[in-house]
Amino acid sequence: MDIKIIPALLCIGVFLIFAMPLSVGIINIGNGAGMTVSAVLALIFIFWGRVSAFAEKCWSRTGGRIALCCAAAIAVFCVVLAVIISIFMVKEANDPPKDENTTVVVLGCKVRDGAPSLMLRRRLEAAYDYLSEHESVFAVVSGGQGDDESVSEAQCMRDWLVSEGIAPERIFMEDRSVNTVENLRFSKRIIFENGLPEKITLVTDGYHQLRAEMIAEKQGIKAYNISGCTSWYIAPTYWVREWFGVVYYKLFG
Structure with missing residues (x-):
């Protein structure tokens, strides 16, 4: 079995998790972003040969190298930012008061x-x-x-x-x-x-x-x-939505 099929199946599974809230009428930037990213990653793994050939062709040109580096930098920045926000979200999820004076x-x-x-x-x-x-x-x-x-x-x-x-x-x-x-x-x-x-x-x-x-x-x-x-089936959607919400509030709130 082609080893690339495993991450492709995982991405499809993630796509389905983000799609589940649609069945109860929940649609927002969280499941929109989750479905989009997981679908793109699934397609990349499924068509890995064509994608890698296209990337090599782009890398052979100066403009292509700049575009690929910028795309990689943006992707890394987004992942790091999401991890940092998630750490603070977990930290603040449960902080009960020490006394009754609230x-x-x-x-x-x-x-x-x-x-x-x-x-x-x-x-x-x-x-x-x-x-x-x-x-x-x-x-x-x-x-x-x-x-x-x-x-x-x-x-x-x-x-x-x-x-x-x-x-x-x-x-x-x-x-x-x-x-x-x-x-x-x-x-x-x-x-x-x-x-x-x-x-x-x-x-x-x-x-x-x-x-x-x-x-x-x-x-x-x-x-x-x-x-x-x-x-559990709506938590990923709302969790991702909060990444956007936190960034937006920090910038414009």
């Missing part, structure tokens, strides 16, 4: 037919576990109402937590935000107006914690992190 802020996610989506429910489960163990801690549930949502994400989250036994007076709603920046800005205002602890414990998915904490720090908020569990 306010839990649960970041919203999709609501489907008035109920939490799977991703949102897992964030709520993580928040519920923490709030159950620390009964003096208050929470802000943060998320507005999308055009395709019957209730705001904040209302949905509050209803779910109350139904699980968290006292309603411990939960404050922020139901106007449409993105993470507004989640934290409006939640900070609610925390201030109600005299709650200014340090927060962010509850979101692990892949999202790094960028959420970057946004919090820019708004002068000290944040700790507790993460919900992300389904």
Whole structure:
């Protein structure tokens, strides 16, 4: 068996993993980039003879050598950058507070037919576990109402937590935000107006914690992190999307 078929099959497997979220309507720059890169790599291995012959032909010309070196440098830079960002993402995925002097802020996610989506429910489960163990801690549930949502994400989250036994007076709603920046800005205002602890414990998915904490720090908020569990088949898509999100926020946020 041609040894090149093994990496080609691996690349095809990676392509299918990034394609899986399409079956539940998830498409973003994460699975777009993942499918594109894995498909290109698979084709390179499958047609290795033609690709290597083309590369040799390019290398024989000055312009071709410059183009190949630039392409290689860009590829190496992107890989190194992705690894560095991933290290920080892993580091920030779970950093719980050392005491109870924080306010839990649960970041919203999709609501489907008035109920939490799977991703949102897992964030709520993580928040519920923490709030159950620390009964003096208050929470802000943060998320507005999308055009395709019957209730705001904040209302949905509050209803779910109350139904699980968290006292309603411990939960404050922020139901106007449409993105993470507004989640934290409006939640900070609610925390201030109600005299709650200014340090927060962010509850979101692990892949999202790094960028959420970057946004919090820019708004002068000290944040700790507790993460919900992300389904394995969508984790790669959202992880890659966060690479782009972190770079974009760092450059333009």
